[in-house]
Amino acid sequence: MALMITDDCTACDACVEPCPNNAISAGSPIYVIDPAKCTECVGAHDEPQCITVCPADCIVPDPSHKESKEELLAKYQMLHG
Numbered sequence: 001m002a003l004m005i006t007d008d009c010t011a012c013d014a015c016v017e018p019c020p021n022n023a024i025s026a027g028s029p030i031y032v033i034d035p036a037k038c039t040e041c042v043g044a045h046d047e048p049q050c051i052t053v054c055p056a057d058c059i060v061p062d063p064s065h066k067e068s069k070e071e072l073l074a075k076y077q078m079l080h081g
């Protein structure tokens with residue numbers, strides 16, 4: 001499933017660059033993950049890179065976007081041609 005950013009986000013910007021799908025952008029006031037682009041890093045990395053770098057521990061699974069690993073991989077392949 002796609003991940004989401006909670007209100008604990010401090011808008012530090014650390015998660016934007018590591019995302020292989022350009023899924024994270026600055027919102028107001030917290031950063032946001034585009035569920036149409038987040039693949040939990042499936043297709044690119046073993047672990048979600050945003051969770052790895054987030055100092056606030058505020059990135060969690062988004063229960064409203066449940067997807068299988070196969071669906072996430074298909075999304076990654078669609079995004080990257």
Ligand code: SF4
Binds near residue numbers: 003018022040041049
């Ligand atoms: S899990 Fe990966 S693809 Fe999803 S927002 Fe985080 S870095 Fe981007």
Ligand code: SF4
Binds near residue numbers: 009012013056058
């Ligand atoms: S790394 Fe964490 S605290 Fe920093 S902008 Fe991203 S979600 Fe917010």
